[in-house]
Amino acid sequence: MLASTDTFPDESMRPTRVEVDLGQLGRNVQAIQQHVGSARVMAVVKANAYGHGLVPVAHEMVRAGAHSLGVALLEEAVLLREAGITTPILVFGGIAETQIPLFLRHQLTLTAPSVEKLNLIDAAAAAMSTPARVHLKIDTGMERLGIHYYSAERLLEASLKARHVRVEGIYSHFANADAADLSHARLQLERFQEVLSFYEKRSLPPPLRHIANSGGILQLPESHLDLVRPGILLYGVSPSRECPLTLPVRPALTWKSHVAYFKVVQPWHPVSYGSTWVSDHAVRMVTVPVGYGDGYFRALSNRGQVLIRGQRHPIAGRVCMDQVMVNLEWGTAYYRDEVVLLGHQGSESISADDLAEWAGTISYEVLTNINARVPRLYTRSEGP
Numbered sequence: 001m002l003a004s005t006d007t008f009p010d011e012s013m014r015p016t017r018v019e020v021d022l023g024q025l026g027r028n029v030q031a032i033q034q035h036v037g038s039a040r041v042m043a044v045v046k047a048n049a050y051g052h053g054l055v056p057v058a059h060e061m062v063r064a065g066a067h068s069l070g071v072a073l074l075e076e077a078v079l080l081r082e083a084g085i086t087t088p089i090l091v092f093g094g095i096a097e098t099q100i101p102l103f104l105r106h107q108l109t110l111t112a113p114s115v116e117k118l119n120l121i122d123a124a125a126a127a128m129s130t131p132a133r134v135h136l137k138i139d140t141g142m143e144r145l146g147i148h149y150y151s152a153e154r155l156l157e158a159s160l161k162a163r164h165v166r167v168e169g170i171y172s173h174f175a176n177a178d179a180a181d182l183s184h185a186r187l188q189l190e191r192f193q194e195v196l197s198f199y200e201k202r203s204l205p206p207p208l209r210h211i212a213n214s215g216g217i218l219q220l221p222e223s224h225l226d227l228v229r230p231g232i233l234l235y236g237v238s239p240s241r242e243c244p245l246t247l248p249v250r251p252a253l254t255w256k257s258h259v260a261y262f263k264v265v266q267p268w269h270p271v272s273y274g275s276t277w278v279s280d281h282a283v284r285m286v287t288v289p290v291g292y293g294d295g296y297f298r299a300l301s302n303r304g305q306v307l308i309r310g311q312r313h314p315i316a317g318r319v320c321m322d323q324v325m326v327n328l329e330w331g332t333a334y335y336r337d338e339v340v341l342l343g344h345q346g347s348e349s350i351s352a353d354d355l356a357e358w359a360g361t362i363s364y365e366v367l368t369n370i371n372a373r374v375p376r377l378y379t380r381s382e383g384p
């Protein structure tokens with residue numbers, strides 16, 4: 001957040017804001033836990049908890065029973081530790097050698113994607129006389145990070161010999177578990193199981209085995225294994241159009257603003273940069289103080305819609321950095337009326353998927369793109 005709530009109490013805070021219902025997020029964790037039965041839940045809170053706010057969301061996930069937290073970067077994990085969170089935190093991303101001491105100092109769980117990295121971690125842990133918590137990363141068909149499944153035995157062997165490393169988990173990541181065609185995901189799971197047979201052959205108890213992201217949780221129950229890693233599903237949003245939400249999770253984020261200005265635009269008087277919008281008749285138009293400088297995509301120019309007084313109204317002309325114009329036609333609105341950009345108003349709603357479709361992207365990008373200039377406010381609804 002840009003400004004402290006001491007300097008900017010609610011009433012003087014920017015009207016453009018995100019409201020996050022922590023109660024709903026807690027219920028989403030519980031719905032996922034119920035669905036996966038005996039598997040544990042690692043709540044993925046990378047990228048500012050998919051735009052919902054890293055620290056408050058992480059606290060709520062832990063409160064609601066998450067076994068551990070997953071983030072992409074060391075920096076995200078350190079922020080969580082500094083906020084007093086003592087739950088295990090796995091950092092998914094690749095590590096630079098120079099970062100290892102900081103991981104160890106904060107008791108963070110490292111991802112070891114190769115024998116070389118594992119040995120660097122082992123050496124750093126020996127030098128600091130502290131055990132390193134590690135999850136091994138196997139690439140089963142994403143070609144992103146991790147040792148290939150066909151050479152993974154080397155890494156598993158090495159992990160048995162690394163004396164200062166505690167291998168607490170082993171994982172892989174699906175490339176298309178959110179698709180209608182699950183053949184590639186099934187192949188990935190088979191390859192992962194083959195790698196895991198290493199432990200059985202040696203009569204060793206396996207560490208925590210995990211591969212399921214939101215798509216896997218929804219569509220491939222056999223992929224739940226010991227731990228699941230929901231991201232977008234925690235936030236009540238489906239991972240793709242092809243993958244219906246079959247759990248009782250709901251969105252928890254509302255992005256709203258207000259009417260900052262009202263005017264009548266005369267016929268043939270174009271609106272906004274580039275004069276891309278013009279009408280042959282007079283219309284009522286409002287200006288709303290949100291723009292691409294907040295993460296409201298410029299691609300929504302002449303395509304997006306907002307809710308005012310329970311009605312949908314279209315964006316007129318280009319989205320500016322800090323403002324956007326909305327065409328009411330003959331509708332009414334007054335100064336300071338609430339404008340909903342994402343979420344419910346009356347019986348209407350705009351979803352992250354709607355915004356994604358209008359802007360030509362995916363819901364993940366809509367949520368993570370709402371930037372730090374937009375203050376986050378937290379509420380807590382009681383469950384239905």
Ligand SMILES: *Cc1c(COP(=O)(O)O)cnc(C)c1O
Nearest residue numbers: 044092173213214229230231232
């Ligand atoms: C982001 C991420 C997830 C969560 O993915 P969703 O599709 O949002 O559920 C899980 N695991 C890893 C390694 C990730 O990077």
